[in-house]
Amino acid sequence: MKNQAVKYYPMLPVLAAYAVLFLIGRNMSGMWQLVAMLLFYCALGQAFNIFLGMTGYVDFGYVAFMGVGTYGMALAISRLAHIEGLGAGIIVIGFVLAVLMSTLLSIAVGAVALRLRGAYFAIATIGVNEGFRFLIEGARIWNGSEGIIFTAQLNQILGREAASALAIFWADVFVLTIAVAAALVTLIYMRSKIGYALTALREDEDAAKVMGINVTKFKIIAFITSASFAGLVGASSWALKTPYVFPPEVFEIHYTIEAIIIVLLGGAGTLLGPLVGGLIYGISKYYLSIFIPGFQLLIFAPIIIVIIVVFPEGVVGMLKAKTRNTAAGRFIV
Amino acid sequence: MTLLQLDNVTKRFGGLVAVDHVSLEIDTGQFVGIVGPNGSGKTTLFNLISGVFFPEEGHVYFEEVDITRMPPYKRAPLGIGRTFQIPRPFSSATVRENIAVGAMFGSLGKELSVDDSMAVADQLIEKLDLATHRDKAAGSLTPVEKKMMEIGRALAMKPKILLMDEAMAGMHPSDIDQMVAFTRQIAEEENISIVAMVEHIMRAVIGMAEKVIVLHQGAKLVDAPTQEALKDPKVVEVYLGGSGGR
Numbered sequence: 001m002k003n004q005a006v007k008y009y010p011m012l013p014v015l016a017a018y019a020v021l022f023l024i025g026r027n028m029s030g031m032w033q034l035v036a037m038l039l040f041y042c043a044l045g046q047a048f049n050i051f052l053g054m055t056g057y058v059d060f061g062y063v064a065f066m067g068v069g070t071y072g073m074a075l076a077i078s079r080l081a082h083i084e085g086l087g088a089g090i091i092v093i094g095f096v097l098a099v100l101m102s103t104l105l106s107i108a109v110g111a112v113a114l115r116l117r118g119a120y121f122a123i124a125t126i127g128v129n130e131g132f133r134f135l136i137e138g139a140r141i142w143n144g145s146e147g148i149i150f151t152a153q154l155n156q157i158l159g160r161e162a163a164s165a166l167a168i169f170w171a172d173v174f175v176l177t178i179a180v181a182a183a184l185v186t187l188i189y190m191r192s193k194i195g196y197a198l199t200a201l202r203e204d205e206d207a208a209k210v211m212g213i214n215v216t217k218f219k220i221i222a223f224i225t226s227a228s229f230a231g232l233v234g235a236s237s238w239a240l241k242t243p244y245v246f247p248p249e250v251f252e253i254h255y256t257i258e259a260i261i262i263v264l265l266g267g268a269g270t271l272l273g274p275l276v277g278g279l280i281y282g283i284s285k286y287y288l289s290i291f292i293p294g295f296q297l298l299i300f301a302p303i304i305i306v307i308i309v310v311f312p313e314g315v316v317g318m319l320k321a322k323t324r325n326t327a328a329g330r331f332i333v
Numbered sequence: 334m335t336l337l338q339l340d341n342v343t344k345r346f347g348g349l350v351a352v353d354h355v356s357l358e359i360d361t362g363q364f365v366g367i368v369g370p371n372g373s374g375k376t377t378l379f380n381l382i383s384g385v386f387f388p389e390e391g392h393v394y395f396e397e398v399d400i401t402r403m404p405p406y407k408r409a410p411l412g413i414g415r416t417f418q419i420p421r422p423f424s425s426a427t428v429r430e431n432i433a434v435g436a437m438f439g440s441l442g443k444e445l446s447v448d449d450s451m452a453v454a455d456q457l458i459e460k461l462d463l464a465t466h467r468d469k470a471a472g473s474l475t476p477v478e479k480k481m482m483e484i485g486r487a488l489a490m491k492p493k494i495l496l497m498d499e500a501m502a503g504m505h506p507s508d509i510d511q512m513v514a515f516t517r518q519i520a521e522e523e524n525i526s527i528v529a530m531v532e533h534i535m536r537a538v539i540g541m542a543e544k545v546i547v548l549h550q551g552a553k554l555v556d557a558p559t560q561e562a563l564k565d566p567k568v569v570e571v572y573l574g575g576s577g578g579r
Contacts, residue, residue, distance in 0.1 A: 193438075200434050203422075210385065210408075212408075212410050213406055215406070
């Protein structure tokens, strides 16, 4: 049994890092806003890593899953608010709907796009988020381009104070929980046959096939898992923090790009990578925009290029290689 | 008993006939050498057996089941293992993990847990003399070590037939001898049929093969017990050129 516990040691640094983040945010005045942003980026990275990192496939339409997750929460709150006695249960319903909708979309996208390889997959997914946005706007689904504003319903159900506490604190705690859960799922996958199958198909898909690996099945598992976490991140970080949703905001490709940068900076396919990547990305973005407003991207781009050049496997990828077969290596995967 | 049977199999790439109406049979536990010059269709033949391509004509039977159009990931659990001409390791994974992947998804895959598979890998690592490389990334091995590892990975699948694609090309003669001895030992212990494919008629293959199949321009030229095949004038012609103008 001890052997089994050792396998999950790498969760310890993850939990420690999130605990420290949480404590800094709670105890240092003015820090919660930064911590909330970092939690968002870390959670986004952890979620995307399950697909991008573990399979090596780049999904440029990834933000669509966050978008429909946001809609899931928005629809639950705005449409079910009239039912008496739901109380905070409406948020649970919202999360369930968010997972359901992002899962369904990922099955639809995956069924078509995952038949394609590498660059072709990436190209096929580029339009997914924009396509979905125009579908909502053009077909006037879910209020079309007017979006859904559900501040009033949220206040009505939870009361003004609780709704405000939800937006400024609890939504971020949900994001933290999602990030930890995504990390745990990543580690469980890594330690199971799923993880080995994904590593094999990432390294050489044809060799993996003749070794008996049903590559399509494992790609879809990773894709759906990753998408449902994205839906949860959208539902909590976007819908609950700011109780409205507009199509152009939640289908913005910019977030996909940020997620890719975070995963690659930290180390694709590693457990700690998205956490480290999210912290580096979030902290640099936050302080650069304070100290040199307007020029942050000018400084930021070279920093990212330097990190990518110095650590092609990502920061954690490099650490992992260095600590292989040492005591510390047990914690860094 | 016939383990693998190809019945009049043809594979074309556009106008090129890579494998031309080839029929052959391989028995359980048999050691067969497939010989043919570059471009004679050897690798395509392996790809048809392991399911990378499907043939345009003909049928492939494994243990009397028609697997002609079965996807590759379903063939491996039946007991069809292979190595590649140019080794294709899962580079970022360790040697141990690479070999364990074979066990996880091979013919015993359903019964073996991740830990069991690692134990299988450890045994093979001992036998293959790769212990010093056990926890290294497979990508960092030398080509010969990669070949050894690939054989380990294929053996971990507990195959009934092992297709070895140019397994010995580029190896030092002493390494070849070691590998031949090892492969033969495992094949006998576990009753595995081995189909080794080589470009040249090599000492190593001849030392082991009970039967030699010679391919030439996609078609089967000779299919005979080793000693007979070597004396066949058609083989001499393909390998030495000309028609013996002595």
